[in-house]
Amino acid sequence: xxxxxxxxxxxxxxxxxxxxxxxxxxxxxxxxxxxxxxxxxxxxxxxxxxxxxxxxxxxxxxxxxxxxxxxxxxxxxxxxxxxxxxxxxxxxxxxxxxxxxxxxxxxxxxxxxxxxxxxxxxxxxxxxxxxxxxxxxxxxxxxxxxxxxxxxxxxxxxxxxxxxxxxxxxxxxxxxxxxxxxxxxxxxxxxxxxxxxxxxxxxxxxxxxxxxxxxxxxxxxxxxxxxxxxxx
Amino acid sequence: xxxxxxxxxxxxxxxxxxxxxxxxxxxxxxxxxxxxxxxxxxxxxxxxxxxxxxxxxxxxxxxxxxxxxxxxxxxxxxxxxxxxxxxxxxxxxxxxxxxxxxxxxxxxxxxxxxxxxxxxxxxxxxxxxxxxxxxxxxxxxxxxxxxxxxxxxxxxxxxxxxxxxxxxxxxxxxxxxxxxxxxxxxxxxxxxxxxxxxxxxxxxxxxxxxxxxxxxxxxxxxxxxxxxxxxxxxxxxxxxxxxxxxxxxxxxxxxxxxxxxxxxxxxxxxxxxxxxxxxxxxxxxxxxxxxxxxxxxxxxxxxxxxxxxxxxxxxxxxxxxxxxxxxxxxxxxxxxxxxxxxxxxxxxxxxxxxxxxxxxxxxxxxxxxxxxxxxxxxxxxxxxxxxxxxxxxxxxxxxxxxxxxxxxxxxxxxxxxxxxxxxxxxxxxxxxxxxxxxxxxxxxxxxxxxxxxxxxxxxxxxxxxxxxxxxxxxxxxxxxxxxxxxxxxxxxxxxxxxxxxxxxxxxxxxxxxxxxxxxxxxxxxxxxxxxxxxxxxxxxxxxxxxxxxxxxxxxxxxxxxxxxxxxxxxxxxxxxxxxxxxxxxxxxxxxxxxxxxxxxxxxxxxxxxxxxxxxxxxxxxxxxxxxxxxxxxxxxxx
Numbered sequence: 001x002x003x004x005x006x007x008x009x010x011x012x013x014x015x016x017x018x019x020x021x022x023x024x025x026x027x028x029x030x031x032x033x034x035x036x037x038x039x040x041x042x043x044x045x046x047x048x049x050x051x052x053x054x055x056x057x058x059x060x061x062x063x064x065x066x067x068x069x070x071x072x073x074x075x076x077x078x079x080x081x082x083x084x085x086x087x088x089x090x091x092x093x094x095x096x097x098x099x100x101x102x103x104x105x106x107x108x109x110x111x112x113x114x115x116x117x118x119x120x121x122x123x124x125x126x127x128x129x130x131x132x133x134x135x136x137x138x139x140x141x142x143x144x145x146x147x148x149x150x151x152x153x154x155x156x157x158x159x160x161x162x163x164x165x166x167x168x169x170x171x172x173x174x175x176x177x178x179x180x181x182x183x184x185x186x187x188x189x190x191x192x193x194x195x196x197x198x199x200x201x202x203x204x205x206x207x208x209x210x211x212x213x214x215x216x217x218x219x220x221x222x223x224x225x226x227x228x229x230x231x232x
Numbered sequence: 233x234x235x236x237x238x239x240x241x242x243x244x245x246x247x248x249x250x251x252x253x254x255x256x257x258x259x260x261x262x263x264x265x266x267x268x269x270x271x272x273x274x275x276x277x278x279x280x281x282x283x284x285x286x287x288x289x290x291x292x293x294x295x296x297x298x299x300x301x302x303x304x305x306x307x308x309x310x311x312x313x314x315x316x317x318x319x320x321x322x323x324x325x326x327x328x329x330x331x332x333x334x335x336x337x338x339x340x341x342x343x344x345x346x347x348x349x350x351x352x353x354x355x356x357x358x359x360x361x362x363x364x365x366x367x368x369x370x371x372x373x374x375x376x377x378x379x380x381x382x383x384x385x386x387x388x389x390x391x392x393x394x395x396x397x398x399x400x401x402x403x404x405x406x407x408x409x410x411x412x413x414x415x416x417x418x419x420x421x422x423x424x425x426x427x428x429x430x431x432x433x434x435x436x437x438x439x440x441x442x443x444x445x446x447x448x449x450x451x452x453x454x455x456x457x458x459x460x461x462x463x464x465x466x467x468x469x470x471x472x473x474x475x476x477x478x479x480x481x482x483x484x485x486x487x488x489x490x491x492x493x494x495x496x497x498x499x500x501x502x503x504x505x506x507x508x509x510x511x512x513x514x515x516x517x518x519x520x521x522x523x524x525x526x527x528x529x530x531x532x533x534x535x536x537x538x539x540x541x542x543x544x545x546x547x548x549x550x551x552x553x554x555x556x557x558x559x560x561x562x563x564x565x566x567x568x569x570x571x572x573x574x575x576x577x578x579x580x581x582x583x584x585x586x587x588x589x590x591x592x593x594x595x596x597x598x599x600x601x602x603x604x605x606x607x608x609x610x611x612x613x614x615x616x617x618x619x620x621x622x623x624x625x626x627x628x629x630x631x632x633x634x635x636x637x638x639x640x641x642x643x644x645x646x647x648x649x650x651x652x653x654x655x656x657x658x659x660x661x662x663x664x665x666x667x668x669x670x671x672x673x674x675x676x677x678x679x680x681x682x683x684x685x686x687x688x689x690x691x692x693x694x695x696x697x698x699x700x701x702x703x704x705x706x707x708x709x710x711x712x713x714x715x716x717x718x719x720x721x722x723x724x725x726x727x728x729x730x731x732x733x734x735x736x737x738x739x740x741x742x743x744x745x746x747x748x749x750x751x752x753x754x755x756x757x758x759x760x761x762x763x764x765x766x767x768x769x770x771x772x773x774x775x776x777x778x779x780x781x782x783x784x785x786x787x788x789x790x791x792x793x794x795x796x797x798x799x800x801x802x803x804x805x806x807x808x809x810x811x812x813x814x815x816x817x818x819x820x821x822x823x824x825x826x827x828x829x830x831x832x833x834x835x836x837x838x839x840x841x842x843x844x845x846x847x848x849x850x851x852x853x854x855x856x857x858x859x860x861x862x863x864x865x866x867x868x869x870x
Contacts, residue, residue: 009577013617071271071288075239078331097244097707098714099669100722110247127243134246142249149250170251171718177673177728178720190718194254215253224252224259227713228245 050083052124061125062132069128076124084121087111101175109169113149139225143212157205163191241706248713256719260683260712263705275313276327281320282313289330294701296354298330322349329355337364343371358664369653403482420538423475427534430468434528437461469505472498472531494537501531559630563600566629570596570622577615584611595619600626673724679708 052058058069080089087108094107114122114130133141148154152162167187174182198206198214215221252259274290276283276298293299308315316323322341326349329335337346337360346368350357360368397405406416437454444456454461476498483489504524536542549556571592578586585608586592595608599622610619715721723731 009573010612010614013577013614016621017617074286079239093240094244094247097241097710099672110250113250131243131246134249135242143253146250146253167254170254170714171720173714174718174720174722177723177725179723179727179731180720181728181731182720186718186720190254190256193256211253220255220258221253224255225249227252227259227262228249230262 050121050123052083058125058128062128063136064128064132072128072131073124076127084123085127086121090122098173098175100177101173103173105169105172106166109149109152109166112152113145135229139216139222140212142225143215144208147208147211157207158211159205160191160195163194163206164188167191167194241703241710245706245710248710251713251717255713255717257716259716260709262709263702276323277308277311277313277315278318278320278323279316281323283323283327285327285330291701292330292333293355294703298326298353300354302354318352319345319349322346326350326353326355329359334361335359335364336361337368337371339367343368343375347372358660365657369657373653400482401484403478404484407479407482419475423471424535424538426468426471427531429464430472431529431532433461433464433468434525434531465505468531469502472502472534476502494534497530497533497536500527501534504528559634562629566600566625567593567596570600570618570625573618574610574615574622577612577618578610581611581615585609596622599623601630602626670724673722675704676708676711676722677724679704680712683712 052073055066055069058064059066062069064072077083079085079093085093090111091104091107094110095103097103111122112118114126116126116129130145133145137145147158150158150163150166152165164187167190171182171187171190176182195204195206197218198210200210200214272287273284274287276285290298290303297303303314306314306316322338322345325336325338335355347357357368405412406419410416410420438452440450441453441456443449443451476495479495479498480486480489489495504527507524536546571589574595575586575589575592578584586595591608597603598605598608599619602623604623610616711722
């Protein structure tokens with residue numbers, strides 16, 4: 001039957017056969033379908049690595065001895081082989097000391113206090129400078145550091161909102177199971193007490209001078225400033 | 233706590249300077265750090281291989297052998313090193329644990345040798361890092377199973393019956409495990425025999441026998457020897473019924489037994505006979521009756537009790553259900569497609585057997601499974617083309633899922649086992665985390681106790697100081713500072729939940745204003761615990777005549793006294809810390825006593841009060857417990 005009446009379905013059948021034939025030919029490599037050579041561009045994202053300044057420089061800039069710096073760096077490098085701590089790691093580490101509550105908010109504020117150049121990571125220099133102030137600094141320097149911690153937006157004034165944030169963060173660290181039971185207004189009350197003590201001119205903000213003056217006049221605070229000096 | 237955390241503790245403590253200006257109370261004194269600040273290199277000689285490491289590295293895990301003073305036992309004065317007569321290869325991994333904080337399991341080591349080394353060095357295997365944990369657990373499980381199998385094979389397989397078992401239990405045991413007694417074995421074989429007899433009878437009664445005299449047609453044997461077959465059927469059914477009732481009686485959980493597959497099979501096997509007895513010889517229902525006889529063939533499934541292989545096959549099919557479902561679905565799709573195409577291709581032909589699409593289903597199935605009966609054959613060209621495509625694709629559609637099923641089966645099987653293990657491990661891990669949290673809390677509460685004692689009475693400090701590391705001391709001091717900053721204390725779960733529970737206890741405010749004003753000054757909390765705080769202050773203020781003189785008004789109330797520590801609030805001083813109950817180390821008895829306050833105790837406005845229960849007669853001294861979690865003493869005061 002050479003003359004075939006190709007009706008609809010038969011047409012489709014023939015088409016299918018042709019397609020299959022083509023596929024078989026492709027398999028044998030006789031027909032090349034055009035493949036674009038995918039250009040592989042892999043950007044080697046190098047991990048952030050940071051090497052600290054030399055030992056002598058750090059010795060000059062901080063009040064730690066050579067040996068102490070060595071011990072500090074060994075511990076630091078062990079935990080953060082890349083040489084810098086980012087905020088997540090910082091929060092994790094700090095949270096491990098306060099298993100009962102949530103230390104992440106306070107750790108965030110601490111991180112900002114340590115990260116003096118605000119580049120999002122704490123390098124060994126930042127770390128060691130901060131520690132130097134806290135452990136070996138004068139009372140003035142420590143108070144300065146504390147003020148810097150409380151002043152969240154670093155504008156030189158502690159407002160009630162900033163203080164409330166800090167206070168809530170601290171109370172968060174206590175967690176749920178406390179005695180007496182933590183109430184909603186506890187941090188707020190604490191902030192009120194703080195402002196009553198510190199805000200001499202009652203203008204609603206605490207400046208660095210008011211803060212330092214007030215702290216220097218408070219015996220308890222002055223005494224406790226020497227508490228952590230033998231930490232390292 | 234993780235090792236590395238120890239290195240960050242000085243930082244955390246330094247950062248506590250940030251709390252100092254905010255603190256409500258004065259900070260506690262820091263612990264005296266007697267350890268030498270300088271770090272030294274230790275030499276550890278393990279069977280001749282010398283390892284060197286910093287002392288600090290080993291000190292990270294004080295509860296292991298190398299981290300504690302236990303290693304001093306192995307110190308060799310002559311060579312100034314620690315000598316261990318153990319495997320140096322293993323020691324490498326142990327030491328790496330100290331260095332990196334992660335314990336790895338070496339895959340080429342014997343699991344038992346590894347376990348022994350861990351036990352020697354005081355390291356718990358749970359510390360193994362996630363990367364190696366699964367391998368470790370698998371190997372350990374494998375090992376245990378292999379050992380268990382060996383011991384099982386060695387022992388006699390017939391375990392003796394537990395004594396004092398009821399007859400019911402013995403019966404059930406006999407049914408489940410026929411090898412226990414001879415009777416059970418006999419019964420087992422008898423039932424097996426009767427199952428076989430019943431099945432063979434069902435088969436044979438359809439075979440055509442020679443027709444009886446005077447008839448031409450062949451009769452099936454069932455109708456020729458009707459009585460004989462009926463008797464045999466009755467006997468089998470009687471045995472089966474008896475067996476089923478016995479099993480039902482002996483089953484420990486009847487409902488569970490009745491829902492099990494085997495019992496359903498049993499019921500289905502014997503029901504037709506009884507239904508046949510009950511039903512009248514009616515023309516209408518005889519058709520249904522014939523159908524029922526089909527169910528008699530299910531008796532063959534009763535063999536699965538006798539055959540382990542059948543059970544495994546059943547389980548295999550069940551676990552591969554999804555794969556089988558996929559196979560079925562893809563087959564159905566293909567069948568429908570090809571049947572439709574074939575129908576329309578063959579529609580025009582005269583005398584075509586493809587009368588409808590469902591009729592074409594038969595052709596498609598026969599072609600796809602390459603059976604090819606030839607009862608339906610396409611005639612048109614299109615039909616033939618599509619028919620050939622159908623048979624080719626049939627081979628693929630059927631052949632492809634089968635190896636997938638096989639490999640899936642083995643994967644699913646192992647995966648199931650692993651999923652169960654994971655779930656169990658997850659529970660264990662969560663429990664461990666909870667315990668660690670509780671442990672930290674308890675250790676801290678313990679620390680505060682010790683401090684309180686140490687502050688007041690230096691003699692008992694010596695008794696109370698446990699072997700706690702410098703790290704713990706400092707960590708607890710840090711937590712203590714936080715408490716002082718916020719003027720709240722850490723408690724544990726129990727106490728907290730009880731605190732909030734007992735706020736519903738009735739409280740008659742028969743206090744004077746002086747008391748409440750002092751309360752206001754001393755205690756920040758309102759709501760949940762003011763009564764308790766006032767109550768406690770009442771205890772302390774028992775010296776004053778204010779509350780006690782109204783002895784008649786006070787009703788029986790419940791007092792909670794935390795044995796761990798009482799909030800240090802005396803009458804006048806916020807800062808002095810006094811524990812109201814004299815605490816002795818190490819003892820652990822609790823008493824709940826009914827206190828009566830008969831007379832107003834003497835008014836001794838002394839700052840350093842003796843424990844206030846002392847003026848109140850009748851209260852037995854509560855002694856501290858070393859376990860904190862569930863210890864609160866309820867004291868009822870009258």
